[in-house]
Amino acid sequence: MEKLSGGDMLIRALQDEGVDFIFGYPGGAVLHIYDALFKQNRIQHVLVRHEQAATHMADGYARATGRPGVVFVTSGPGATNAITGIATAYMDSIPMVVISGQVQSHLIGTDSFQETDMVGISRPVVKHSYLVKRAEDIPETIKKAFYIATSGRPGPVVVDIPKDITNPTDFFDYEYPEKVTLRSYSPATRGHSGQIKKAIKLLAEAERPMIYTGGGVIQGNASKQLIEMTKLLGFPITNTLMGLGAYPGTDPQFLGMLGMHGTFEANNAMHHCDLLLAIGARFDDRITNTVSKFCPYAKIVHVDIDPASVSKIVNADVPIVGPVDVVLDEMIKMLEPEVAKRSDKQKKLLKEWWEQIEGWRRQDCLKVLRDGVDDELIKPQEGVQAVYRATDGKAYVSSDVGQHQMFAALYYPFDEPRKWINSGGLGTMGFGLPAAMGVQMAFPDETVVCITGEGSIQMNIQELSTCSQYGLPIKIINLNNQSLGMVKQWQDMQYEGRHSHSYMDSLPDFISLAESYGHVGFRVEKRSELDATLKEAMSLKNRLVFVDIMVDPKEHVYPMLVAPNGSMRDMWLRKGVRT
Amino acid sequence: MMRRIISVLMENEAGALSRVIGLFAQRGYNIETLTVAPTEDETLSRLTLTTPASDHQVEQITKQLNKLIEVVKLVDLTEGEHIERELMLIKVRATGAQRAEVKRTSDIFRGQIIDVTPNSYTIQLTGTSDKLDAFLRSMSEASVMEVVRSGVSGISRGEKVLTS
Numbered sequence: 107m108e109k110l111s112g113g114d115m116l117i118r119a120l121q122d123e124g125v126d127f128i129f130g131y132p133g134g135a136v137l138h139i140y141d142a143l144f145k146q147n148r149i150q151h152v153l154v155r156h157e158q159a160a161t162h163m164a165d166g167y168a169r170a171t172g173r174p175g176v177v178f179v180t181s182g183p184g185a186t187n188a189i190t191g192i193a194t195a196y197m198d199s200i201p202m203v204v205i206s207g208q209v210q211s212h213l214i215g216t217d218s219f220q221e222t223d224m225v226g227i228s229r230p231v232v233k234h235s236y237l238v239k240r241a242e243d244i245p246e247t248i249k250k251a252f253y254i255a256t257s258g259r260p261g262p263v264v265v266d267i268p269k270d271i272t273n274p275t276d277f278f279d280y281e282y283p284e285k286v287t288l289r290s291y292s293p294a295t296r297g298h299s300g301q302i303k304k305a306i307k308l309l310a311e312a313e314r315p316m317i318y319t320g321g322g323v324i325q326g327n328a329s330k331q332l333i334e335m336t337k338l339l340g341f342p343i344t345n346t347l348m349g350l351g352a353y354p355g356t357d358p359q360f361l362g363m364l365g366m367h368g369t370f371e372a373n374n375a376m377h378h379c380d381l382l383l384a385i386g387a388r389f390d391d392r393i394t395n396t397v398s399k400f401c402p403y404a405k406i407v408h409v410d411i412d413p414a415s416v417s418k419i420v421n422a423d424v425p426i427v428g429p430v431d432v433v434l435d436e437m438i439k440m441l442e443p444e445v446a447k448r449s450d451k452q453k454k455l456l457k458e459w460w461e462q463i464e465g466w467r468r469q470d471c472l473k474v475l476r477d478g479v480d481d482e483l484i485k486p487q488e489g490v491q492a493v494y495r496a497t498d499g500k501a502y503v504s505s506d507v508g509q510h511q512m513f514a515a516l517y518y519p520f521d522e523p524r525k526w527i528n529s530g531g532l533g534t535m536g537f538g539l540p541a542a543m544g545v546q547m548a549f550p551d552e553t554v555v556c557i558t559g560e561g562s563i564q565m566n567i568q569e570l571s572t573c574s575q576y577g578l579p580i581k582i583i584n585l586n587n588q589s590l591g592m593v594k595q596w597q598d599m600q601y602e603g604r605h606s607h608s609y610m611d612s613l614p615d616f617i618s619l620a621e622s623y624g625h626v627g628f629r630v631e632k633r634s635e636l637d638a639t640l641k642e643a644m645s646l647k648n649r650l651v652f653v654d655i656m657v658d659p660k661e662h663v664y665p666m667l668v669a670p671n672g673s674m675r676d677m678w679l680r681k682g683v684r685t
Numbered sequence: 686m687m688r689r690i691i692s693v694l695m696e697n698e699a700g701a702l703s704r705v706i707g708l709f710a711q712r713g714y715n716i717e718t719l720t721v722a723p724t725e726d727e728t729l730s731r732l733t734l735t736t737p738a739s740d741h742q743v744e745q746i747t748k749q750l751n752k753l754i755e756v757v758k759l760v761d762l763t764e765g766e767h768i769e770r771e772l773m774l775i776k777v778r779a780t781g782a783q784r785a786e787v788k789r790t791s792d793i794f795r796g797q798i799i800d801v802t803p804n805s806y807t808i809q810l811t812g813t814s815d816k817l818d819a820f821l822r823s824m825s826e827a828s829v830m831e832v833v834r835s836g837v838s839g840i841s842r843g844e845k846v847l848t849s
């Protein structure tokens with residue numbers, strides 16, 4: 107058998123796992139590992155400028171490709187810097203393997219230089235973690251880490267490796283296991299057929315049905331099945347912020363996003379439906395509004411791979427635990443005959459339901475209101491619409507967190523899964539740029555846009571340097587409202603307009619900032635120049651372009667659910683106007 | 686809210702216990718008692734904990750525990766017929782006339798005196814937590830010097846077992 111050092115075993119294991127990129131940053135505890143990395147060229151290592159960015163890059167890569175992202179960080183500060191990105195991936199169930207260096211085994215527990223208890227500090231935000239105690243265990247631990255990260259409900263796995271374990275002068279037998287089995291871990295492989303039958307019956311009898319799907323459909327690669335089933339049924343459908351793109355955003359059956367900033371029609375259809383089919387969604391508080399008032403008339407069917415997500419917030423009348431693609435395949439087969447024998451009465455009821463929905467649609471809740479504003483003033487929504495036009499709606503779009511994120515979600519309809527890359531669960535400002543970089547690494551020829559705000563972009567702005575090093579031609583669209591817009595909106599609505607620390611003072615000149623990193627910068631201040639500038643930006647295929655769009659600083663995101671104590675049909679529709 | 690006895694079979698590995706405890710802290714569940722030791726198969730540990738929880742909460746607790754990779758199997762013993770025991774070691778002041786009184790009470794509760802000094806008894810008592818509580822109440826407050834309780838262990842009645 108082949109003899110390798112611990113460091114070489116780790117790199118070989120990653121190669122054998124099919125890893126093509128590692129996003130990382132070196133340091134003392136991972137020096138042996140970096141030396142092993144130096145001696146090979148099958149895996150490309152991407153040197154970031156901050157470990158948080160490495161985790162977001164790996165995360166963006168994973169969201170866009172469906173393959174696990176891989177991160178290297180050193181012990182202590184390297185490890186702690188990675189935590190935000192690990193937590194971000196955890197909240198959105200993104201497969202990721204984070205390899206962290208640890209101080210030498212004999213120093214653990216002595217408060218030695220750059221020591222931090224990584225397994226402990228990451229524990230609440232990982233799917234699982236390992237501290238490798240013997241070099242011989244490296245291959246199997248790596249195999250297990252990837253298996254756990256990618257199977258069932260995916261998530262980040264941390265592998266913490268003390269420095270002595272990767273010592274270049276100690277050699278061990280290397281063999282990469284074909285597969286691993288864990289007696290204590292076996293995710294469901296199919297749904298319970300009795301429950302599926304019950305669900306079919308409810309779907310067949312429903313008079314006001316509604317389909318609500320989340321990130322699970324995307325992570326579970328079940329978009330194809332979702333489209334097929336939704337078309338077959340002819341039911342209305344909504345996606346969560348995490349689920350956008352699972353169902354084509356431009357399809358007439360799609361009612362838009364639901365929830366806190368969901369559309370009037372989606373939120374109303376949720377409230378009034380008599381049957382809710384929830385798939386790969388978790389009834390987050392940003393969806394339900396007041397739980398006791400959620401879907402008051404509906405029987406609920408919930409399909410999810412994670413049993414703990416079912417009946418956690420809202421009781422499911424029919425729980426189906428299983429992989430969404432497999433469950434939906436089975437459901438489609440059983441639904442075909444049911445749909446074929448639909449009675450005239452049922453068809454009529456469904457038609458009436460659609461008429462009611464069309465009525466809500468006529469509210470045109472996303473219409474951009476320009477009453478009384480200067481003709482050249484750019485509304486942030488228009489910035490997003492212009493990006494949509496300039497990219498034919500085909501780009502990968504990452505976002506940060508704030509108003510711009512909601513505008514991107516609402517005004518850039520996604521027709522395909524894995525194209526909308528955003529931190530929904532943790533809501534991490536600073537996610538957008540590095541996530542876009544991970545996407546661009548995976549798809550060098552695709553258009554990758556990062557829609558951000560002047561607050562968020564500054565949280566990982568240093569990565570502009572990494573972008574020049576690796577020639578990543580990302581298009582950064584900075585919807586510059588010169589404020590922490592989302593914070594300000596809440597202060598307007600709930601604190602009588604007291605803008606406590608929601609201003610971004612002393613903004614840099616983003617154009618010269620971008621230029622100093624070797625990129626191109628454009629500023630747009632006039633509405634009439636929006637399309638031409640974006641067109642030019644998109645035409646610079648090989649350049650990173652930073653487009654600083656000066657937008658209306660007073661704009662709010664609407665619709666917005668009324669809180670506290672509101673139901674899903676209680677919404678603010680524009681300033682001072684509610685349902 | 687009902688007191689539940691959750692019995693967990695898990696990998697006997699470093700870090701497994703901290704994950705279980707961390708989960709309770711993270712999700713705001715209470716642990717009232719906790720006991721853990723390896724089983725006859727030394728790769729496995731058996732952990733028993735008691736927690737006050739509603740039906741909805743206990744469903745979440747068991748599901749979340751099951752999600753932990755190291756948890757092999759678990760059961761909410763309170764769902765079925767079961768036996769529960771807790772061990773208590775209690776050191777009481779016992780002088781003069783009190784000595785006989787303490788001994789008598791201990792006998793009534795089937796306690797065993799396992800250590801003796803001229804001024805004290807150390808009594809070992811097993812039973813349900815209620816029984817131990819009752820014994821404690823029957824000792825005058827002034828005479829109790831130290832109490833050590835093991836936390837609850839439990840097992841289901843009949844031939845039902847929790848194995849990997």
Ligand SMILES: Cc1ncc(C[n+]2csc(CCOP(=O)(O)OP(=O)(O)O)c2C)c(N)n1
Pocket residue numbers: 506507508509510511533534535536558559560561562563585587589590591592593
């Ligand atoms: C790391 C982090 N810190 C704080 C917040 C809270 N927060 C949410 S939105 C927001 C404002 C974001 O400002 P900007 O990026 O300019 O976006 P805008 O809302 O103005 O479009 C803040 C501070 C957060 N989500 N993430």
Ligand SMILES: [Mg+2]
Pocket residue numbers: 508559560561585586587588589590591
């Ligand atoms: Mg802003």
